Amino acid sequence: MQHNADDNWRNRAACKNHPNPDMWFPTTRKETTESAEAKRICVQRCEVRWECGDDADRSGARCGIHAGFDTTKTAGWKDLQEFLGRPTTRVRRKARPVVCTQCGEEFQTNRVGSAPRCMACVQGLVLVEPVHDHLKWLVRETGWIHKEIATRAGLSRSIVQSTMVRRNTYMKRESAERLLAVQPDSLAAPR
Numbered sequence: 173m174q175h176n177a178d179d180n181w182r183n184r185a186a187c188k189n190h191p192n193p194d195m196w197f198p199t200t201r202k203e204t205t206e207s208a209e210a211k212r213i214c215v216q217r218c219e220v221r222w223e224c225g226d227d228a229d230r231s232g233a234r235c236g237i238h239a240g241f242d243t244t245k246t247a248g249w250k251d252l253q254e255f256l257g258r259p260t261t262r263v264r265r266k267a268r269p270v271v272c273t274q275c276g277e278e279f280q281t282n283r284v285g286s287a288p289r290c291m292a293c294v295q296g297l298v299l300v301e302p303v304h305d306h307l308k309w310l311v312r313e314t315g316w317i318h319k320e321i322a323t324r325a326g327l328s329r330s331i332v333q334s335t336m337v338r339r340n341t342y343m344k345r346e347s348a349e350r351l352l353a354v355q356p357d358s359l360a361a362p363r
């Protein structure tokens with residue numbers, strides 16, 4: 173393996189030749205007497221603490237205690253970055269615009285994923301706009317009042333009302349589907 177810096181610091185590590193090297197690799201996320209002792213040795217007794225932390229950061233290996241931080245934990249990894257005076261890019265990624273793979277709307281996110289979906293889609297909501305357009309057309313075609321549409325859709329009148337005036341940007345998918353299914357009698361599929 174290649175290292176930018178001199179690897180000799182390992183020879184001066186306080187954990188080197190410790191009778192219990194496992195202490196630096198906790199098997200539980202909870203703080204134990206052993207993990208606390210390992211951290212104490214790093215902080216109080218190790219003269220190459222910085223080199224060790226730098227090495228852990230560069231390798232990106234989030235496993236075990238390095239420089240007194242449990243890098244397996246997000247908080248420990250973040251604390252290590254702070255100790256080294258480096259921006260915590262892994263933790264605070266900048267939000268960027270992405271297009272929702274379900275509805276096509278653009279939204280901001282700082283997550284990385286292969287198929288991003290906006291909050292509305294994740295919550296089972298859809299855009300009111302096309303449903304609103306459908307209702308306007310329906311009223312024009314039929315002259316139906318809101319109550320008539322609500323009855324045919326099996327929904328409350330207030331849902332029809334708020335869709336007509338576009339009170340919200342999103343609505344429940346099920347309500348939208350019910351409203352979109354309401355057609356003028358002349359267009360309804362023959363039974």
Ligand code: SF4
Pocket residue numbers: 185186187188196213214215218219220221222224225237238239240
């Ligand atoms: S800082 Fe801790 S883990 Fe790193 S070399 Fe020193 S004692 Fe070992």
Ligand SMILES: [Zn+2]
Pocket residue numbers: 272273274275276277289290291292293294
């Ligand atoms: Zn979406």
